[in-house]
Amino acid sequence: xxxxxxxxxxxxxxxxxxxxxxxxxxxxxxxxxxxxxxxxxxxxxxxxxxxxxxxxxxxxxxxxxxxxxxxxxxxxxxxxxxxxxxxxxxxxxxxxxxxxxxxxxxxxxxxxxxxxxxxxxxxxxxxxxxxxxxxxxxxxxxxxxxxxxxxxxxxxxxxxxxxxxxxxxxxxxxxxxxxxxxxxxxxxxxxxxxxxxxxxxxxxxxxxxxxxxxxxxxxxxxxxxxxxxxxxxxxxxxxxxxxxxxxxxxxxxxxxxxxxxxxxxxxxxxxxxxxxxxxxxxxxxxxxxxxxxxxxxxxxxxxxxxxxxxxxxxxxxxxxxxxxxxxxxxxxxxxxxxxxxxxxxxxxxxxxx
Numbered sequence: 001x002x003x004x005x006x007x008x009x010x011x012x013x014x015x016x017x018x019x020x021x022x023x024x025x026x027x028x029x030x031x032x033x034x035x036x037x038x039x040x041x042x043x044x045x046x047x048x049x050x051x052x053x054x055x056x057x058x059x060x061x062x063x064x065x066x067x068x069x070x071x072x073x074x075x076x077x078x079x080x081x082x083x084x085x086x087x088x089x090x091x092x093x094x095x096x097x098x099x100x101x102x103x104x105x106x107x108x109x110x111x112x113x114x115x116x117x118x119x120x121x122x123x124x125x126x127x128x129x130x131x132x133x134x135x136x137x138x139x140x141x142x143x144x145x146x147x148x149x150x151x152x153x154x155x156x157x158x159x160x161x162x163x164x165x166x167x168x169x170x171x172x173x174x175x176x177x178x179x180x181x182x183x184x185x186x187x188x189x190x191x192x193x194x195x196x197x198x199x200x201x202x203x204x205x206x207x208x209x210x211x212x213x214x215x216x217x218x219x220x221x222x223x224x225x226x227x228x229x230x231x232x233x234x235x236x237x238x239x240x241x242x243x244x245x246x247x248x249x250x251x252x253x254x255x256x257x258x259x260x261x262x263x264x265x266x267x268x269x270x271x272x273x274x275x276x277x278x279x280x281x282x283x284x285x286x287x288x289x290x291x292x293x294x295x296x297x298x299x300x301x302x303x304x305x306x307x308x309x310x311x312x313x314x315x316x317x318x319x320x321x322x323x324x325x326x327x328x329x330x331x332x333x334x335x336x337x338x339x340x341x342x343x344x345x346x347x348x349x350x351x352x353x
Contacts, residue, residue: 013056022052029053035101038326073103075321077141082109085293086310087143090163093314094141101322103138139321161321163313166209174324176317179334180210183306184217184260186339187288190304191258195348196286197227200248200256202241202266205233214262214290230256234266241269242276249277249285257285257348264289264296264305271299271344282346292340301343308337 015033019026024045031037032049041049052058077094079087095105139159160173167175191199201218204211215231222229234244241261249255261267267289271281279285281301289296289305296303316332323330 013058015058018049018053018056018058021056022049024049033102035322036326073101074137075103075105075139075141075318076137077105077107077143077317078110079107079143080110082107085295086291086308089310090143090314090317093311093316094318095314096311097315097318097322103318103322105141105318106137139325141317141321159321159324161317161324163317164210169209174320174330174332176313176320176332177334178308178313179337180213181217182334183290183308183337183339184214185221186337187260187290187304187306188218188221190339190341190345191260191286191288192222192225192227194258194286194345196258197225197348198254198256198258199227199229200245200259201229201231202245202248202259202261202270203231203233204236204262204266206236211262218260229260234269236263236265238265238269238272241266242272243269245270245273246277249273249279258345259285259287261287261289264291264293264303267303267305267344268295268299271303282344284349286345286348288345296340296342299344304342304345305340306337307340309335 015026015029018033019029022029022045028037028041028045029049031041032046033053037046075094075098077091079090081087091105091107098105137158139161141161141163142165143163162173162175164177164180165175167177188199199222201215203215218229230248232244232248234241245259259267259270261270267287270287274281274285274287281287287303289303290308292305292307296305313335316335320330320332
């Protein structure tokens with residue numbers, strides 16, 4: 001026997017129906033579903049209200065509520081590139097938390113004129129790409145952006161959470177960071193434990209806080225260990241990393257026994273350079289990356305790299321923005337990262353004679 005079609009003419013459940021089924025008042029339903037229950041309604045009660053609303057198929061009239069509250073329940077997530085896997089995962093985490101609170105997250109690439117390299121150009125000041133959208137937003141999550149660019153983006157009107165940014169230069173906004181310094185320490189100490197004392201640091205040629213942290217931390221970690229290291233910059237592409245690595249490995253003087261790379265993309269380029277020079281990874285040259293992208297297990301040997309919890313990062317970012325919108329002052333601790341040891345690192349080869 002066929003299942004009868006859903007009766008679309010049946011009256012939609014109301015907040016009164018939810019209140020009655022959950023055994024609470026309509027005011028409590030309003031607080032919980034409006035995400036204003038913290039400190040006013042017990043967490044167990046709030047969960048019961050949410051569960052009851054889902055079971056009844058209750059959907060609040062968002063248009064009316066937003067008009068009443070003066071909010072659109074929309075956040076803007078600004079990232080340097082839409083094609084980068086890390087930022088895709090970041091968006092997934094942010095959107096997951098946003099959906100639980102009736103928010104949506106709009107993903108937007110940073111325009112070239114307001115990217116991480118510095119202040120906005122005259123062109124960006126004349127035609128601000130966010131000007132028309134600003135009134136339709138409740139807040140901004142901005143990743144790897146320069147302070148001047150952020151000021152242009154939000155003006156003085158929008159709540160802001162800065163991601164992967166210097167807390168001391170945050171425009172007074174909340175910041176959410178990964179423990180990038182600890183990740184760099186883990187990678188450097190791993191290579192030191194394997195006996196490497198001549199390292200090459202392949203860093204991204206990008207003027208941003210996150211890459212400055214990696215450079216400073218590596219120098220501090222190696223200080224006093226007897227290890228030497230040189231730093232070479234490359235654009236964040238496989239081809240440019242390959243070219244820079246080939247030049248560094250064929251330069252006069254002792255050849256490094258290990259490369260510590262600021263990104264998995266740079267590490268992939270370094271692996272290609274080693275192969276073109278007839279070097280075997282890891283017997284002749286150990287290589288580490290950063291991020292643990294899908295690329296890290298696509299190369300052979302698989303890449304030793306620092307895993308960044310990108311989805312957790314996105315969840316923490318959106319949670320922090322919700323706290324800011326609710327008038328709270330969040331101070332989230334940096335999210336921990338983890339070194340994943342794979343086949344691209346090994347004991348340092350014996351010194352060449």
